[in-house]
Amino acid sequence: MSEYQYYEFLALDRPLDEDEVSRVRALSTRADITATRFVNEYHWGEFKGDTTKLVEQFYDAHLYYANWGSRRLVLRLPAGSLTAKEATPYAMDDVLGVWTRSGHTLLDFSVSAEDGCEWEFETSYTLAAFVGLRAELAAGDQRPLYVAWLAGLTAWELVEDDEENYARQVEPPVPAGLASLTGPQRALADFLGIDADLLMVAAEASQPAPADVVDRTALAAFLAGLPAADKDALLVEAALGPASPGPGLLARYRAAITVPGPRDETGRRTAAELLDAAYRRRTDRRQREQSTRARVAAEAQEARLDKLVRNIEQAWREVDGLIAQKKASAYDAAVVLLGDLRALEGRTGGTAEFDRRVRELRAAHRGKPSLMQRFDEMRIPRS
Template identity: 85%
Template sequence: MSEYQYYEFLALDRPLDEDQVRQVRALSTRADITPTRFVNEYHWGDFRGDTTRLVEQFYDAHLYYANWGSRRLVLRLPDGSLPAKEATAYAMEDALGVWTQSGHTLLDFSVSSEDGGEWEFETSYTLSAFVGLRVELAAGDLRALYVAWLAGLTAWELAEDDEENYAREVEPPVPAGLASLTGPQRALAEFLGVDADLLAVAAEDSRPATTEVLDPTALAAFVAGLPAADKDALLVEAALTTASPGARLLARYRAATTIPGPRDVTGRRTAAELLDMAYRRRTDRRQREKVAQAAAEQARARAAAEAQEARLVKLAENTEQAWSEVDGLIAQKKAGAYDAAVELLGDLRALEARTGGTVDFDRRAGELRAAHRGKPSLMQRFDVMGIPSS
């Protein structure tokens, strides 16, 4: 198996300066590097740089995947946009890591090679599929974090880990709208290999996503009540980055005015409960699919039998004409014509079998075989059909 690795970095809040570009260029001479983007593909060898350090110091997003299954997405947000304490509630070993560096919160979404399986190159990714997650997270939409937590559960289930861990692990706060993920969130779920049945049962306790209509008067009253230090921090954030502090302000407003859901009040589900629910849903779904597949196969068989019956009724009106058609098809010396000839011969055999035997058919088909034994492609079709030699 040939090796393949993909590396991409994006600077979203501010571009790299000339010195930073030189530092990055020193790590790779073949990469496509601009002040806002780094991308390279490796078919041999490895990237010499420290990808984590590059995101901590220079970039706001990093994507990596390899054809042996490893996948990684790292996002960097100003701590004021997403406090690490809030994100840490969703941290899961081998699925989501959270840490802070120089006033930023870093989110490390990952799947190890042991968990991910060999990469399917029919589906490839670029960071453009995921950068929308930063805006969503800054606005208080934490569905991506919950999706990452589910990815950790998916890996646990595949690894058949200690069931006591499942019983102890309790789900983090369930965001609204899990049943209707956004495009970037769906891409993340696919990228991390989240089990679809697990996501479906987790969404059962998620409030529907709603189109928000803000009340300007209520929002103004909320802003007026904020501590002066918080307002100052929002203004400083607006001055120092291209990221909008409005998203974080709206997130705080929503958190202060949202009515708690049922699980916020009565308690959350354990990993064991979710995995059991997913197993039952998966089993039921597969049984329904099996029944539906069997019904579809029966319907196809009935349709084929009805079509053959119609052909045989028409064929019985003039079998000699059918034998002439077989001769004409064979004379074309084309694969498609040979297939049509064999199909017609099958109908002729089936028609004669209805009268109690196929003696005449075997004789005439054998004569055909002898007459055209110099046509290997036709002879192969005759062999498959079981036409005897004369």
């Protein structure tokens, strides 16, 4: 299997200066590097730099994925917009790491895979799909963090079989709006490979998402009530800070007007409860899908039989013609048509005539083992 790795970095709050760009260029001679972006694809070899240090020192977002399944997204936010204390309850080993460096909070969303796994991406990714998560997190939206925790639970279920740990592990605070993820959040859920049934079960305990449209009059009243020192600090931050204070201010406003949800610490679900509920939902869904497929197939066969009844002898001649082609695809078509002929005769309460004719077919074509195997699989009687 050929190798493929993708590396991308973005500087969002401020561009790199000339010296920083030179230091990054020294790490790769083939990458496309500007003051705000670094991107490279590897079909052999790999990037020699320390990707974690690059985000800690220069960049606000990093994306990596490989065709054996490993993937990583790292986001850096000013610590004032999201503290490590706020994010840590959602941390999960090997899926979401949280740490601070030089006045920033860093979030490391990762999924590892052993070499040799199948390619797991239906589409390629770029950081454009994920950078909106930074503004959402800065505005107090914790759905990306809970999504990462669910990804950890999904991975944990695949490799662990420890009912005691499942029963002890309690979910972190459930944010509002899990049933209506934003575009960047849906991209994150797909990127991390979250089980869709688990996500739907988790969303059952989530309050509706707050309205995207902010009441300007209410916001103005909230701002008017802020202490003068807070307003002055916000103006200084707006004038000198690398990032806009807007998302953090909106987070404060929404926290002030939000009514706490009904689920408190004691009402949170365990990993075992979530996984069991997801299993039940998955089983029910698959049964419904199987029933629907069976019903659609039966309706399609009935339509074919209604058409077939008008010219049965022509159908038998078509079976002979398909068998004469001596091709696997023609054999498959022949046994489907034979199945319809059997079902059609079965409408009258018996299949004696069908059985007689297929015994003759068996005798005439017994030297075709591939066809005989298909006859056996559909239980066509022997001579």
